[in-house]
Amino acid sequence: MKKTITLGKGLSYLLMITFTLLTIIPLTWMILSAFKPHALIVRHPLSPPVSWYIENFTLAWTQGHLGIYFINSTIYSLVATFFTVLFAMSSGYALSKFHYKSSRFVSLLYTLGLLITVHSVIVPLFIMETKLGLSNTRLGVILPYIAFGLPFQVFLATTYIKGIPDAMQESAIIDGADFIQIFLRIIIPVATPIISTMFIYTFLGNWNEFILVLTLTSDLTVRSLPVGINSFAGGMSRDYGLQFAALVIGTVPMIIFYLIFKDKIAQGFAAGALKE
Numbered sequence: 001m002k003k004t005i006t007l008g009k010g011l012s013y014l015l016m017i018t019f020t021l022l023t024i025i026p027l028t029w030m031i032l033s034a035f036k037p038h039a040l041i042v043r044h045p046l047s048p049p050v051s052w053y054i055e056n057f058t059l060a061w062t063q064g065h066l067g068i069y070f071i072n073s074t075i076y077s078l079v080a081t082f083f084t085v086l087f088a089m090s091s092g093y094a095l096s097k098f099h100y101k102s103s104r105f106v107s108l109l110y111t112l113g114l115l116i117t118v119h120s121v122i123v124p125l126f127i128m129e130t131k132l133g134l135s136n137t138r139l140g141v142i143l144p145y146i147a148f149g150l151p152f153q154v155f156l157a158t159t160y161i162k163g164i165p166d167a168m169q170e171s172a173i174i175d176g177a178d179f180i181q182i183f184l185r186i187i188i189p190v191a192t193p194i195i196s197t198m199f200i201y202t203f204l205g206n207w208n209e210f211i212l213v214l215t216l217t218s219d220l221t222v223r224s225l226p227v228g229i230n231s232f233a234g235g236m237s238r239d240y241g242l243q244f245a246a247l248v249i250g251t252v253p254m255i256i257f258y259l260i261f262k263d264k265i266a267q268g269f270a271a272g273a274l275k276e
Contacts, residue, residue: 034244041240056245069228077206080145085198092157113151160194200261
């Protein structure tokens with residue numbers, strides 16, 4: 001029995017080490033290649049940089065207009081994430097605590113939203129936004145971000161808020177609080193762990209989103225960072241050094257963001273599990 005446990009633990013460690021290496025090695029290679037000129041990358045793709053070639057980053061930032069794309073991605077991610085979390089928490093509170101007859105039906109609609117992918121509705125979405133005059137605008141990007149982010153976030157919020165004792169709401173009502181006050185002063189503070197998790201995951205998803213911005217926008221001034229980075233792989237440039245530098249500019253901030261808030265993510269899901 002003890003040998004079986006030891007063997008299982010060894011296989012688990014081997015699997016985790018393999019997965020870690022498959023993640024770290026390509027990432028390290030990408031970062032090192034960003035500091036190499038194009039010619040050296042072509043001749044010696046696996047060798048480390050002889051000297052730190054910083055020009056790749058300056059040229060990628062200026063020639064590729066990454067500053068504008070970075071600002072757009074920040075705006076899209078922050079605004080869409082804020083409203084997604086706000087609407088999800090409001091819906092989760094209503095669906096879990098108000099006990100309307102239509103609560104199950106509304107919950108079912110949100111659940112069905114999980115089955116709808118961006119690719120399945122991108123063409124009618126583009127036609128609809130064109131007719132409404134929302135195509136090629138920041139609002140036309142933010143609204144779909146919120147819509148596609150809501151189903152899963154409502155599921156998380158509803159599951160968590162169900163675990164909050166009804167006695168807390170009943171006591172507040174006896175003290176004269178209305179539902180808005182209960183939501184702001186009781187539900188939101190108690191649900192801080194899951195709100196942190198929802199915010200981080202939604203923000204990361206919005207930051208990395210590609211197909212919506214590529215389809216719904218054509219003006220460079222409203223496009224996001226992933227779309228801007230993609231332009232380095234097309235007709236604008238064949239310089240591998242610039243491509244790697246652009247990838248580093250888009251990837252490293254998200255890695256830092258995740259490393260800073262990874263504990264919040266774990267705490268949010270652990271708290272959600274305990275509530276359930």
